[in-house]
Amino acid sequence: MATIRVQRRDNRTIDEIEWKAEELEIVEQPNGPAVAALLAAGVGVFVLGLLTTLAEANTDVADWLNFKNRVGPLSGKTIMAVAAYMASWAVFAPLLWKRSIAMNTVLIVTAVLVAAGFIGTFPKFFELFAA
């Protein structure tokens, strides 16, 4: 017999299973680090979609994003999106590391950012703004 016992941060102890052969104790960590990772991923994907659409809408933006001629504006879009991802993670992580946050709100914000990013990279969408 085993129990998977979750010790919550408020010291409540919850037994998830009582009929397995062994025990597994899990000390709950705050969800801040996960929140930081989720929000940063959302920001990275959103920036990628935003820059893709902006580069289509404005040739000056496309020219500015042309970091490497052989790759073209895609070089700037991807470098800036990854930079935004890393920078936002670097900002969110220390701020949220020891905190627990309402996950539903975080998931909604992340979903909106990721969805906007996906839409922004879709040609039939960004071509609507073609310069």
Place this chain on the structure above:
Amino acid sequence: MDLTNRETWAALHGMFFGAIFLLAFAGGLAGLWSLRPEWVTVNGLKERMFRLKLGVTTMAVVAWVTVITGTWIVYPWYRAKPPAGTTDLTDFPKSLLLATPGKEEWHKFGMEWKEHIAWISPILATAVAFIVLYYGNQLIADKKLRYASIVLFVLAFAAAAVAGGLGAFITKAAPI
């Protein structure tokens, strides 16, 4: 049966890394999906957690390697402009597609979507890898975080699948 430098990189980018990515996704998804208290014993969990961590980490790393090699090595060959007066566009896939009636959309829609959406995959896969590596066993109890990880993991795969599928068709229409 020789491969040129271009063909070698295209095969590495599209097939070799793609195969590892697919394997890692399958392992990672199975691990995340089955991380339920009613399905695991403690011994089973140890084995499963190692496989899960390996799967999600491999998928994230391979996703980064794939988009970086694709964007910085293979893509410049694809988009290279032919010198003025060139009539044989075989070595210039983008120009070849745009100059061939009926094939323009492979670039205008296919490549334009592929080159952007591919980069979503490593970003999402990295977030999932971090969550799995950091929280480990807690994902058994934290169902919301586990389901969120599964959704992001599937989205990371979907982005890569769109990019990979389009890449295969585009390569068939105009090989690198």
